[in-house]
Amino acid sequence: GENVEQHPSTLSVQEGDSAVIKCTYSDSASNYFPWYKQELGKGPQLIIDIRSNVGEKKDQRIAVTLNKTAKHFSLHITETQPEDSAVYFCAASERDNYGQNFVFGPGTRLSVLP
Amino acid sequence: EAGVAQSPRYKIIEKRQSVAFWCNPISGHATLYWYQQILGQGPKLLIQFQNNGVVDDSQLPKDRFSAERLKGVDSTLKIQPAKLEDSAVYLCASSQGGGREQYFGPGTRLTVT
Numbered sequence: 001g002e003n004v005e006q007h008p009s010t011l012s013v014q015e016g017d018s019a020v021i022k023c024t025y026s027d028s029a030s031n032y033f034p035w036y037k038q039e040l041g042k043g044p045q046l047i048i049d050i051r052s053n054v055g056e057k058k059d060q061r062i063a064v065t066l067n068k069t070a071k072h073f074s075l076h077i078t079e080t081q082p083e084d085s086a087v088y089f090c091a092a093s094e095r096d097n098y099g100q101n102f103v104f105g106p107g108t109r110l111s112v113l114p
Numbered sequence: 115e116a117g118v119a120q121s122p123r124y125k126i127i128e129k130r131q132s133v134a135f136w137c138n139p140i141s142g143h144a145t146l147y148w149y150q151q152i153l154g155q156g157p158k159l160l161i162q163f164q165n166n167g168v169v170d171d172s173q174l175p176k177d178r179f180s181a182e183r184l185k186g187v188d189s190t191l192k193i194q195p196a197k198l199e200d201s202a203v204y205l206c207a208s209s210q211g212g213g214r215e216q217y218f219g220p221g222t223r224l225t226v227t
Contacts (some may be wrong), residue, residue, distance in 0.1 A: 004156075006156075034215070036218075041220070042220055042221075043118070043205055043207070043218030043219050043220050043221050044157065044205070044218045045218065046215050046216070046217075049215070089156050089157070091156070101159060101162065101170055102157075102159065102216070103159075104156030104157050104158070105156050106154070106155055106156050107154070107155070107156050
C-alpha cells in the first residue's frame with residue numbers, strides 16, 4: 001500500500017520568511033496530492049491540492065510542486081505570518097469514483113515567530 | 115453552508131468500557147469517512163461509506179470497532195471494549211464523491227484510562 005513520508009517534523013521561521021515542507025510517496029498509482037492545515041482543536045482544512053497531470057500550482061502565498069518521476073511533492077509558503085502557525089499534513093491518494101482513500105504523512109509543526 | 119458536525123467533542127472512559135461517536139456530514143455529501151488520529155501522527159482511515167454502504171473498512175479493527183450509516187446521512191462509530199491504545203482524536207469527513215475534496219469535522223478526543 002501507499003506510504004507517505006514528510007519532512008521536517010518541526011519548522012520554525014521568522015515572520016516574512018518562506019517555509020518549505022517536503023513529502024515523498026511510494027505508490028506510482030497515486031494521482032492526487034492535497035495539503036491540509038490543522039489548527040489546535042480543529043479538524044484538518046484543505047489549503048491546496050495538485051493532481052498528477054500538473055507540475056505546479058499556486059494560490060496567493062501558497063504553492064505546491066510535484067515531481068512524479070521522483071515521487072515527491074512540496075508545499076511552499078511565502079511571506080509567512082503568525083496565523084500560518086499550525087500542523088501541516090500532506091496526503092496521497094488514487095482518486096476514484098467514490099472519493100479518495102487518503103494516506104497522510106505524519107505532519108509538520110510550523111511555528112512562525114513574530 | 116454548515117460544516118461537518120461531530121459529538122461529543124471530548125470523552126474520557128476507562129478501558130473495557132464502550133463509547134460511541136456521532137457524525138453529521140455536510141448536506142448532500144454521499145461519501146463519509148472516519149479517521150483515527152493518534153497524537154503526533156497523521157489521520158488514518160478507519161472506514162469509508164458511500165451513501166449507506168461500506169466502500170473500505172480494511173483498517174477497521176472489527177473485533178472492537180463498528181460503524182454504521184443508516185439512511186445514508188448520519189453515522190456512528192462505536193468502540194467496545196476500549197483499550198488504552200484507542201486514545202486518539204476520531205475525525206469524521208465527508209465528500210460529494212466522484213473524487214472531490216474531503217471536508218473534516220472538529221473531531222472527538224477520546225481518552226482511555
